[in-house]
Amino acid sequence: MGDRRDSAHTAGLRAGLDKQPADVAAMFDRVAKRYDITNTVLSAGLDASWRRATREALGARPGQTVLDVAAGTAVSTVELAAGGVTAIACDFSQGMLRAGAARPVPKVAGDAMALPLADESVDGVVISFGLRNVADPDAALREFRRVTRPGGTLVICEFSSPTWAPFRTVYTEYLMKALPRIARAVSSNPEAYVYLAESIRAWPDQAALARRVQEAGWGEVAWHDLTGGIVALHRARRV
């Protein structure tokens, strides 16, 4: 809900998708309290399977260290930490990190475009439902490469473009009409979910994102679709 200034800020994000970092962080601060439950409702419970698929695509081994960028409440990080992997949650929204304080993973405040980590210090980087929100995704992709050791892995889990055209049309209608209405019922900041719908529509499709990952210096770029392309997992190797 927020005051008039908050609404104006969010409305600015909605209108221009200009993703000023302070506005994005503030918007996630406002949705933090009910973020996890809203996600589960909006995805009809599919979020758990998308997170599992992300962990499997990463394929981290016991003893390895991975960085979960734009980790939010660390719900994505705990999944990665299964089986003896050290998974570190990083986000620039203090509100989101605080909302996930009870989750037993290390957390660090930081910007995806200037990570507080040394060069080649992690075995893998994951970003789930985060890259779309980053002000300069190409700069972030280069920064992920900087902190990953040679041979390490990048996995991007992000909303994408449904592959079956008739479904794509229905999905777009769903986004445009139903999502804001559902969000009004369950979210503490429904305007953020109008932004969600609009940012998904503005995001590159699978092939276009793969090209950008490659242009940022990553090798062996590949993707596979989840739930008919509603979500895509891009995977790449640090060369």
Ligand SMILES: C[S@@+](CC[C@H](N)C(=O)[O-])C[C@H]1O[C@@H](n2cnc3c(N)ncnc32)[C@H](O)[C@@H]1O
């Ligand atoms: C939709 S949430 C995703 C959270 C979590 N990864 C998940 O799967 O539920 C997006 C997160 O990206 C974070 N974010 C956006 N831009 C960022 C940036 N430049 N640096 C760090 N975090 C960022 C936001 O604060 C927010 O917590």
